[in-house]
Amino acid sequence: MTPLFENTVTLRGFLGSNAEVPPSEGIAEDAFAVLLLATMSGTWDVATNQWTPRIDWHRIICVGPWFCGFTRGMRRGEYLEIEGELRAFEEDRTVVVVGNRYPAKHASYAVHAIRIQRLARPLVVVDTGEDD
Incomplete structure (x- = not known):
């Protein structure tokens, strides 16, 4: 039987920066x-x-102490597969139009991880034509 609702995202890609993890003594x-x-x-x-x-x-x-421990030490360039749920949240912002300030809401999205798997780096590299 097909579930009535499903919110699952699977992403495979490279870390763009080192993992942001709280210090060991700050993990609650x-x-x-x-x-x-x-x-x-x-x-x-x-x-x-x-x-x-x-x-x-x-x-x-990545919510919880287990994920904090697992992601500690993950560095930019690691190849990962992540499964999670897509979540939306709103932020209050101020927009300036011709010198006048107006309140506005800004929607952002994040994936809340359910599963993270480190993968071996692929042998094929995609050349985007950009030099870093």
Whole structure:
């Protein structure tokens, strides 16, 4: 039987920065770690016969002491697969228009991790044409 609702996201990509994990003495039941994961996709432009890459950045929230311990030491460039739930949240912001300030709400999204798996780096590297 198919479930009535499902909210599952699976991402596979590279860490864009080192894991943000609280210090060991600061890990409580409500502690969390944050990962920034980059995924790549793109489109093929038939007119120019070129691949146009697109990199998306995903904020991964890893809740609880177990995830804080597991993600400690994860470094930029690690290849991961993450399964989680997509969550939306709103932030209050101020928008300035012609010198006047107006309150506004800004929606953001994050993936709350359920499963994280370290993967072996792929042998094939995608050349985006950008030099770092």
